[in-house]
Amino acid sequence: MPTPAPTPDDFPAGDSRMAAEFRAFDWSTHVLGPTAGWPVVLRVAVNMMLASSFPQCMAWGPQRTLLYNDAYRPMLGNKPAPLGKPIDEVWAEVWPDIRPLLERAYAGEATFVEDLPLVVERHGRPEQAWFTFCYSPVRDERGQVLGMLDTALETTGKMLAEQRLTEAAASLERQVAERTADRNRLWQLSSDLMLVARLDGVVLAVNPAWTQLLGWREDETLGADVMQLVHDDDRQASLAQLQQLAQGHALHRFDNRMRHRDGSYRWISWTATPGDGALSAVGRDVTAEREQADALRRTEEMLRHSQKMEAVGQLTGGLAHDFNNLLQGITGSLQLMERLIDRGRHGELGRYITSARGAARRAATLTHRLLAFSRRQTLAPRPTDLNELVAGMEELIHRSLGPGIELQHAPAPGLWLTRVDADQLESALLNLCINARDAMPDGGRLQLTLANLQLADEAAALDLPAGDYVALSVTDTGTGMPPEVVARAFDPFFTTKPIGRGTGLGLSMVYGFARQSGGQVQIDSAPGQGTTVRILLPRSNASVAQPAPAVAASSTHAAGPKLDGQALVVEDNAEVRMLVVEALREQGLTVTAMEDGPRALGLLQTEQPFDLLVTDVGLPGGLNGRQLADAAVALRPRLRVLFITGYADNAALGAADLAAGMDVLVKPFTLEALLARVKGLLEGPTAGPPQGRARPLGGPRTQ
Ligand code: ADP
Ligand code: MG
Numbered sequence: 001m002p003t004p005a006p007t008p009d010d011f012p013a014g015d016s017r018m019a020a021e022f023r024a025f026d027w028s029t030h031v032l033g034p035t036a037g038w039p040v041v042l043r044v045a046v047n048m049m050l051a052s053s054f055p056q057c058m059a060w061g062p063q064r065t066l067l068y069n070d071a072y073r074p075m076l077g078n079k080p081a082p083l084g085k086p087i088d089e090v091w092a093e094v095w096p097d098i099r100p101l102l103e104r105a106y107a108g109e110a111t112f113v114e115d116l117p118l119v120v121e122r123h124g125r126p127e128q129a130w131f132t133f134c135y136s137p138v139r140d141e142r143g144q145v146l147g148m149l150d151t152a153l154e155t156t157g158k159m160l161a162e163q164r165l166t167e168a169a170a171s172l173e174r175q176v177a178e179r180t181a182d183r184n185r186l187w188q189l190s191s192d193l194m195l196v197a198r199l200d201g202v203v204l205a206v207n208p209a210w211t212q213l214l215g216w217r218e219d220e221t222l223g224a225d226v227m228q229l230v231h232d233d234d235r236q237a238s239l240a241q242l243q244q245l246a247q248g249h250a251l252h253r254f255d256n257r258m259r260h261r262d263g264s265y266r267w268i269s270w271t272a273t274p275g276d277g278a279l280s281a282v283g284r285d286v287t288a289e290r291e292q293a294d295a296l297r298r299t300e301e302m303l304r305h306s307q308k309m310e311a312v313g314q315l316t317g318g319l320a321h322d323f324n325n326l327l328q329g330i331t332g333s334l335q336l337m338e339r340l341i342d343r344g345r346h347g348e349l350g351r352y353i354t355s356a357r358g359a360a361r362r363a364a365t366l367t368h369r370l371l372a373f374s375r376r377q378t379l380a381p382r383p384t385d386l387n388e389l390v391a392g393m394e395e396l397i398h399r400s401l402g403p404g405i406e407l408q409h410a411p412a413p414g415l416w417l418t419r420v421d422a423d424q425l426e427s428a429l430l431n432l433c434i435n436a437r438d439a440m441p442d443g444g445r446l447q448l449t450l451a452n453l454q455l456a457d458e459a460a461a462l463d464l465p466a467g468d469y470v471a472l473s474v475t476d477t478g479t480g481m482p483p484e485v486v487a488r489a490f491d492p493f494f495t496t497k498p499i500g501r502g503t504g505l506g507l508s509m510v511y512g513f514a515r516q517s518g519g520q521v522q523i524d525s526a527p528g529q530g531t532t533v534r535i536l537l538p539r540s541n542a543s544v545a546q547p548a549p550a551v552a553a554s555s556t557h558a559a560g561p562k563l564d565g566q567a568l569v570v571e572d573n574a575e576v577r578m579l580v581v582e583a584l585r586e587q588g589l590t591v592t593a594m595e596d597g598p599r600a601l602g603l604l605q606t607e608q609p610f611d612l613l614v615t616d617v618g619l620p621g622g623l624n625g626r627q628l629a630d631a632a633v634a635l636r637p638r639l640r641v642l643f644i645t646g647y648a649d650n651a652a653l654g655a656a657d658l659a660a661g662m663d664v665l666v667k668p669f670t671l672e673a674l675l676a677r678v679k680g681l682l683e684g685p686t687a688g689p690p691q692g693r694a695r696p697l698g699g700p701r702t703q
Contacts, residue, residue, distance in 0.1 A: 011035045012046050016070045019050050021083060030084055031063050041140050045149060055154070058138070059087045059102060060147035066090050075131075075154055077122025093126070094118045105135035105148035115155050130159040193258075193268060193283035199246040201226045204278060213285055215261030231257035231265050245274045255286060322366055329359030357670075364668045369505045378645050379421040379516060380664045383542035386418055386425075386450050386470055387411040393426055397433050397448075404443030405436075412450040418470045419540035424513050425472075431506040432474040432533050438497065439478025439531060449473040453536065462520050468539035469519065475532040481525040489523060510535070546660065562588035563675075565611035565682060569593045570600040570628065571644070572620050576667070580614060580644070583671045584678065597623025604632045610639060611682060617645040629662070640681040644669070661686040 012022050012035070027034050035043070042060060049056045049069050057068035066087040068076070076082055082090040091098060097118055101111050114132045121127065133152035137145040187194055187207045193214070194207035206221045214229070230238045234256035241254050251272040257265040267290045272281035333356035340348050371377040390409060398407050429448075436446050451471045459466040481489065488494045490511040495502030507521075510533075514521045518538045525531035567589045571577040577593055584591045589612070594600040597619045604610065613632050617625035629641045641662045658664065661684065663677050 011038075011043060012050050014047070014050050016050050018068065018070050018073070018083075022046070022050070022067075025083060027084075030065075032061065032065055032084075039140060039146070041138060041146065045138055045147075049149065052151075055152050057087075057150045057152070058147055059105075059150070060138075064088060064102070064147075072152070075122070075152065077120075078124070079122050091120075093121045101135050102148060105137050106145055108137050108139075108145050110134065110136045115159060117159075128156070130155045190282075192285075193281075195226065195272075195279075195281045195283065197226055197279050197281070199242070199274065199277060199279060201242055213260075213266065214258060229259045231259065233257075241270075241272075242279075245272055245279045248274055250274070251281070255290075258283070323363060326359040326363040326366075330356045333359070360668070361670070367668075368666070369503075369509050377424070377513070377516070378664055378666045379424060379513075380658050381419045381421050381517060382546040382658065383417045383540035383544065384420050384422045384425070385415070385545040386472060386537075387415050388545065389422055389425065390429070390448055390450065390472070393429060397430065397446075400430065400433060401437050401446060405440055406445045407448075408445060409448040412452075414452070415450055416452050416468060416470055417540040417542055417545055418537040419542075420517050420519075420537050421513075424517075425535075425537075428510040428513050428535065429472070429474070431510055432535075435506055435533075436474060436476035436478060436531065438501075439476055439480070444477035444530075446477075447473075447475040449475065452539075455536075462522075462536070464518075464520055464536065469536045470539060471534050471536050473532050473534040475530065477530045480527045480529045480531055481523070482527050486523050486525055490521070507533075563679060563682060564588055566590045566609050567592070567612040567614060567678075568600060568603065568610050570595070570597065570613070570615040570619065570625065572596060572616060572618075576616070576644070579671070580674065583674055584614070587675055587678075589678075596621030597625070597628040600628055601631055604635055610636065612640045612642065612678065614642045614644065614678070617643050633659075633661075638686040640684075640686060642677055642681055644674075660684065 012019050022035070032038060038046075045058060046067060049058060049067070052069055053071055055069070055071040055075060057066060057072045059066060064087045066082055066085055068083070076090070079090060087102070088095045088099070097116070101113065104111055112134045115130045116133070117128065117130050119126045120129050131152050132155050133150055136149045136151075138147045138149050139145050190207055190209055191212065193209050194205075195203065195210075196205040197203050203221050203224050203226050206216075206218055208218075210216050210221055211218070216229075227235060227238065227242070238254075238256050241251055245251055251270060254270045254272075255267055256270070258268045259265055266285055267287040268283040269286045270281055270283045272279050333352040337349055337352045337356075340346070340352070368377065391411065394407065394409060401407060433446065440446075449472070451473075453469045453471045454467075455462065455464060455469060456466050485496060489507050491504070492508040493504040494508075495504035511521050514535050514537070520536045522534045522536075523531065524534070563584075567584050569577060569580050569584065569591055571580060571593070572595050574595075577595065581591050581593050592603065592608075592610075594603065597615075598621045600613075600615070601623065604613075613629060615625040615628055619625055619628070623631075625643055625645070629643070632639055633641065639661075643662070643664045644667060645664060646667045661681065663681055665674060665677050
C-alpha cells in the first residue's frame with residue numbers, strides 16, 4: 001500500500017524550539033535522509049518526544065543518531081551542535097559507561113538506572129554529574145528494534161546535597177571521635193577520681209586515678225556498690241546526696257571518706273551531676289587540706305584552752321586576793337567594834353561600821369561584775385529614752401573625765417525608745433567613758449552619739465535578728481588599739497593596764513550586758529586613730545519611756561519622811577526576811593511576813609489590806625515569786641510589787657518588761673536601796689489598769 005507523500009514543512013509538529021530546529025535541519029545530506037522518507041515509527045516517536053516535558057532523547061539506526069527534545073538540551077550544556085550526530089560522538093567522554101546499556105536497548109531490553117554517576121564534559125571541563133534514566137527499545141511494526149528512547153533526569157543537585165550532608169555528618173563524627181579521644185586522655189591522665197555510676201551507686205566506669213589514689217583495680221570496682229567504699233560515719237550523708245542526685249539535683253563540694261585498699265581512708269571532695277539514668281562524678285583528694293585544717297583547729301583549741309586556763313587562773317587568783325582583802329576589812333572592823341563595845345566606847349563605832357560597809361559594798365560590786373559578764377545578772381528592761389539617760393549622766397561623766405578632756409554630746413531628734421535596764425546601761429556607759437579617759441592621758445575629746453539603726457541583711461553578721469535598734473557610740477581621740485588587743489578586749493580579765501589600775505572586767509561586762517539585752521557591742525579602733533565603741537540595743541515598741549527606778553539614796557537618813565502602809569514580805573531565808581521586815585517596820589510600815597508562796601497567796605485572798613508585796617523570786621512551796629505576784633496583782637490590781645533576787649532566779653523572773661508598779665532589787669542590796677525602791681513604788685503608778693492617781697503618801701488606804 002503506497003504511503004501518501006508527506007508535506008516536508010509539517011514535520012515534526014509543534015512549536016517547540018527543537019521542533020523548529022528539526023524542521024530547519026538539512027536532513028537531505030544526513031544518513032537518515034529527508035524527514036519525509038523516515039519510517040512511520042520514527043516520525044511518531046519524534047513527535048511524541050518533542051511533545052514531552054520530560055527530558056528525552058533517542059538514538060536511531062545503526063549510526064545511533066542523536067535526536068532530543070527541549071527539556072533534554074540543558075543536559076548537553078554547550079556541546080557543539082549535537083543534533084543528528086551519533087550519540088557515541090556527542091557523549092564520547094561517557095560512552096564506555098553507557099554503551100552497554102544502549103546495546104542492551106538495541107538488543108530489545110529496557111533498562112532503568114538510578115543516580116548513575118558520570119563525569120561529563122559539557123562546559124569545556126570535566127564535571128561530576130548524576131542521572132536517573134530509562135532506555136527503551138523502539139521497534140517497527142514487525143517487532144524489530146530500530147533505535148532506543150531515553151527518558152533521563154539529571155539528579156546532580158540532589159546527589160551533591162546528599163554528598164554534602166554525608167560529608168558534614170562524617171566530619172561531625174570525626175570531631176566527636178576527636179573530642180572523645182581528648183576526653184579519654186583527660187580520663188586517663190586525671191589525678192582526680194572520675195566515676196560513672198548508676199543512680200543506685202553501682203559503678204559503671206572508673207578512671208585509673210582510683211588505682212593510684214585508693215589502690216583499687218578497675219575490675220575490683222566495676223559493678224560494685226560505691227557506697228561500700230564510704231566510711232561508716234559518712235554513709236548516711238552520702239546516701240542522702242545520692243538520693244538528691246537521683247532526683248536530678250547536681251552536687252557540689254560534698255566531702256566524705258573513701259576506703260583505700262589498705263584499709264585506711266582518704267577524704268574526697270565530690271562534684272557530681274546526674275544525666276541519662278547515671279551519674280558522673282569527680283572526686284578530689286582533700287585529705288592533706290583537711291589534716292592541715294584539723295591540726296590548725298587543734299592548735300587553736302589548745303591555745304584557747306590555755307588562754308581559758310590562764311583566765312580562770314587570773315579569775316580565781318584575782319578573786320581570792322580581792323575577797324580576802326574585803327573579808328579582812330569586814331572581820332577586822334567587826335573585831336574592833338566588839339572590843340569597843342566591850343569597853344563601852346560606843347561613840348567610836350561609826351568609823352568601823354563605815355569601813356566594814358565599804359568593804360562589803362566593794363565585794364558586792366565584784367560579784368555583780370562577774371555576773372554581768374557571765375550574762376546572768378538580773379536585768380529590769382524598760383522602755384527607755386537614751387537621750388534623757390545620756391543627758392542625765394553628762395555631769396557625772398564630765399566629772400569622771402577631768403578637765404583635760406572635752407565632752408561632746410548633742411541629743412538625737414526622733415530617737416526611738418530602747419528596751420533596756422537603765423541602771424546597767426548607765427554603768428556600761430560610765431565604763432566606756434573611763435576606758436576612753438584612760439586612753440587619753442594627755443587630754444583629748446570624747447564624743448557620745450545616738451542614732452536609730454535599721455538592720456536587715458547586715459544583722460546576721462552582727463549575730464542579731466533583723467529589726468530596729470538604737471546605737472550608742474562612745475568615740476575618743478586616744479591611743480587606739482592594735483588588732484590583737486581589739487580581738488581580746490572583751491575577754492574577762494584582759495587588761496593592758498598596770499596591776500591595780502585595770503581589772504579587765506569593764507568591756508566584758510559591757511559585752512555580757514549588751515548581749516543579754518538582745519543587743520551587740522562593736523569596737524572600731526586602730527593605733528593612733530582613737531577608738532569608737534558602739535552599743536546596739538533593741539528598739540522598744542512602747543510609746544512612752546518609763547522612768548528608771550529611784551536611785552538609791554546615799555544614807556539611811558536620806559530616805560526622807562517615814563512611810564505609811566501595809567506590806568507583805570515573802571522570803572524563805574530567815575536572815576534576809578528578818579532584815580527586810582525590820583527595815584520596813586523601822587520606816588513606819590505595818591509588815592506581815594511569810595516564808596512561802598501558797599501561804600502568802602492565802603493571805604492575799606483574805607480581806608486584809610496590803611499596799612506592797614515584797615517577795616523573793618525563788619521560793620519553796622511550788623509557787624515562785626513571779627507566779628505569786630501575778631496572782632496577787634490579778635486579785636488586787638493596785639498592789640505594788642518589789643522582787644528581791646539573786647541571779648539564779650533570773651529565769652523565773654522572765655524576759656518580759658516589768659509592768660509599772662513592779663521593780664527588782666538584786667541581792668546583795670543595801671537597806672538604803674531597799675527603802676528607796678519601796679518609796680519609789682509607793683509613790684509611783686500601780687501595776688493594774690489605771691484607776692485614777694496613785695494613793696499619795698500617807699493618804700487613806702484603798703485596799
Ligand atoms: P580595763 O579597763 O580594766 O583594762 P576593759 O575590759 O575595760 O578592762 O578593757 C580591756 C582593755 O581594752 C584595756 O586594758 C585596753 O587595753 C583596751 N581598751 C578598752 N577601751 C579602750 C579605749 N577606749 N582606747 C584604747 N584601748 C582601750
Ligand atoms: Mg575598763
